[in-house]
Structures are given as C-alpha cells and as structure tokens.
C-alpha cells in the first residue's frame with residue numbers, strides 16, 4: 451500500500467472500511483451498520499433498504515454516532531463505548 455494512500459485513508463477515517471473492518475455491537479454481537487448523514491441519494495436509500503447502512507438524517511452535530519445496531523436500536527460512537535439509545539426523534543417505520 452502506498453504511504454500517501456494510507457495517510458489519506460487514516461485522515462478521512464476510511465481506513466476501517468478499506469481494510470474490511472466490520473464493527474460488532476458490544477452488547478449483542480450483531481454487525482453494526484455505518485450511519486450515513488445528510489440528504490441521502492437513491493443509492494443510499496437502496497443500501498438502507500438492504501440493511502447495509504443506517505440513515506441518520508440531516509442532523510448536524512460536532513460529535514455524532516457513527517454506527518447503528520438494529521437489534522439494540524442503539525447508535526454507537528466511534529469508540530463503541532459511548533452510545534445513545536434510539537429515541538422518538540428517530541423515524542420508526544416498523545410500528
């Protein structure tokens with residue numbers, strides 16, 4: 451791997467994705483879904499329906515969770531230690 455590519459991946463936080471790292475939920479062991487923020491395009495909607503990602507909506511915060519567990523309905527921060535439970539302000543399509 452080229453050094454500058456590596457630096458780029460680290461700098462953009464995409465190194466985990468590049469290496470195929472799949473974070474697991476510390477609570478239930480389920481594979482965590484990356485949360486995508488912003489206005490999703492059709493491709494993101496498709497991924498969301500396939501269960502590959504979780505749409506986080508347009509909320510803009512300095513620190514926001516990056517992983518979602520479908521089982522626990524929890525949103526985890528990058529360190530997988532801090533999380534927020536899904537609340538009513540998250541759209542719930544199942545009920």
Ligand SMILES: [Zn+2]
Pocket residue numbers: 475476477478479480519520521522523
């Ligand atoms: Zn879980």
